[in-house]
Amino acid sequence: xxxxxxxxxxxxxxxxxxxxxxxxxxxxxxxxxxxxxxxxxxxxxxxxxxxxxxxxxxxxxxxxxxxxxxxxxxxxxxxxxxxxxxxxxxxxxxxxxxxxxxxxxxxxxxxxxxxxxxxxxxxxxxxxxxxxxxxxxxxxxxxxxxxxxxxxxxxxxxxxxxxxxxxxxxxxxxxxxxxxxxxxxxxxxxxxxxxxxxxxxxxxxxxxxxxxxxxxxxxxxxxxxxxxxxxxxxxxxxxxxxxxxxxxxxxxxxxxxxxxxxxxxxxxxxxxxxxxxxxxxxxxxxxxxxxxxxxxxxxxxxxxxxxxxxxxxxxxxxxxxxxxxxxxxxxxxxxxxxxxxxxxxxxxxxxxxxxxxxxxxxxxxxxxxxxxxxxxxxxxxxxxxxxxxxxxxxxxxxxxxxxxxxxxxxxxxxxxxxxxxxxxxxxxxxxx
Ligand code: UGA
Numbered sequence: 001x002x003x004x005x006x007x008x009x010x011x012x013x014x015x016x017x018x019x020x021x022x023x024x025x026x027x028x029x030x031x032x033x034x035x036x037x038x039x040x041x042x043x044x045x046x047x048x049x050x051x052x053x054x055x056x057x058x059x060x061x062x063x064x065x066x067x068x069x070x071x072x073x074x075x076x077x078x079x080x081x082x083x084x085x086x087x088x089x090x091x092x093x094x095x096x097x098x099x100x101x102x103x104x105x106x107x108x109x110x111x112x113x114x115x116x117x118x119x120x121x122x123x124x125x126x127x128x129x130x131x132x133x134x135x136x137x138x139x140x141x142x143x144x145x146x147x148x149x150x151x152x153x154x155x156x157x158x159x160x161x162x163x164x165x166x167x168x169x170x171x172x173x174x175x176x177x178x179x180x181x182x183x184x185x186x187x188x189x190x191x192x193x194x195x196x197x198x199x200x201x202x203x204x205x206x207x208x209x210x211x212x213x214x215x216x217x218x219x220x221x222x223x224x225x226x227x228x229x230x231x232x233x234x235x236x237x238x239x240x241x242x243x244x245x246x247x248x249x250x251x252x253x254x255x256x257x258x259x260x261x262x263x264x265x266x267x268x269x270x271x272x273x274x275x276x277x278x279x280x281x282x283x284x285x286x287x288x289x290x291x292x293x294x295x296x297x298x299x300x301x302x303x304x305x306x307x308x309x310x311x312x313x314x315x316x317x318x319x320x321x322x323x324x325x326x327x328x329x330x331x332x333x334x335x336x337x338x339x340x341x342x343x344x345x346x347x348x349x350x351x352x353x354x355x356x357x358x359x360x361x362x363x364x365x366x367x368x369x370x371x372x373x374x375x376x377x378x379x380x381x382x383x384x385x386x387x388x389x390x391x392x393x394x395x396x397x398x399x400x401x402x403x404x405x406x407x408x409x410x411x412x413x414x415x416x417x418x419x420x421x422x423x424x425x426x427x428x429x430x431x432x
Contacts, residue, residue: 072107085148094262096125164185288331305339
């Protein structure tokens with residue numbers, strides 16, 4: 001591998017992971033972020049995101065001189081390749097808001113040297129890379145799509161061990177630059193930019209469809225005496241289906257699946273192509289709070305509007321401190337609106353964005369036993385493994401007669417029954 005001079009714009013989950021991993025691969029990397037405080041922290045070796053292995057790589061890159069941080073793009077003028085990793089949030093109509101990408105491209109067009117490759121890692125709608133390519137062509141810059149498939153909480157692992165690398169360009173030399181930088185990988189697919197861009201949305205939408213299907217099946221299981229765990233175990237053993245993303249839960253969330261399903265539907269509308277499977281997956285997901293509220297109404301011994309509820313888990317999935325678009329908070333907010341008092345505990349509570357907890361009317365309590373005190377129901381919303389290790393007898397003493405509604409089927413039903421708690425699983429025989 002030949003080391004190159006790399007740049008990364010945007011130090012979020014994707015950008016910072018990309019920067020520290022490129023530096024680890026021996027590329028001198030300059031990572032730019034508009035937030036000067038964030039840049040200062042990063043220069044001091046302090047990461048603002050919670051990813052296993054990332055703080056070590058950050059310190060290693062800084063100490064080895066392969067990683068630098070800057071608060072503007074001007075210093076990227078000597079870079080061979082620059083990865084754009086800025087957010088593309090949902091607009092009101094579901095479309096991806098490209099203003100951050102466009103601003104960065106405008107800046108880079110005036111900074112990068114002729115021959116540089118500008119790589120769009122941000123998730124962008126079909127047609128964006130070609131449009132950006134036209135914008136920067138007169139400066140001799142090539143634009144390439146390289147969608148990122150890493151998962152939060154496994155970001156460094158996924159960067160080092162990607163299932164596939166997708167490179168969207170019709171310029172063979174630019175494709176070789178990008179694959180060279182990222183490392184040659186058996187599953188490297190070079191395709192036109194439109195296919196690369198769409199493959200990202202299509203993948204996230206398929207994951208959403210898969211989970212919503214499991215959530216619909218769980219509802220069916222709950223009413224016909226079947227057990228979703230057995231049903232998905234059987235389905236997942238079929239190699240054509242696979243076992244992943246079939247776990248039922250409170251619904252899918254996070255910063256990607258909701259926004260990317262909205263954006264692909266927007267693309268479909270503009271192209272006059274219906275995508276009913278994705279529409280349906282979003283409808284199923286949107287109905288999850290009502291489904292859970294209905295299950296609680298059946299299980300509670302007091303009316304929901306007078307109930308004291310404890311939410312166990314507030315992040316959108318385990319292993320992260322991210323609460324953006326967290327189903328746990330969506331459900332907490334819906335239950336609060338229904339009149340219930342909701343307290344919440346999360347193993348990463350101290351690191352969570354407290355303003356989002358306030359907006360959901362969830363009162364944080366930094367101790368699971370205190371959070372459960374006097375609860376009428378304890379609702380497991382995030383699959384943190386440590387919830388299995390709680391002293392459920394002590395919780396039963398704090399909340400006598402409480403029902404535990406386990407949306408993730410995380411806990412051991414028999415252990416909870418032994419502790420004296422009523423247990424309701426999701427799509428199980430004694431469940432909802
Ligand atoms: C997702 C994709 O998995 C990544 O491949 C992609 O790169 C990323 O979006 C992105 O576009 O940046 P992430 O948002 O980190 O990654 O989260 P996931 O692990 O996909 O989980 C999404 C949601 O689905 C979570 O709320 C999770 O709890 C839920 N989920 C997942 C289930 O309810 N059941 C499952 O079986 C799996």
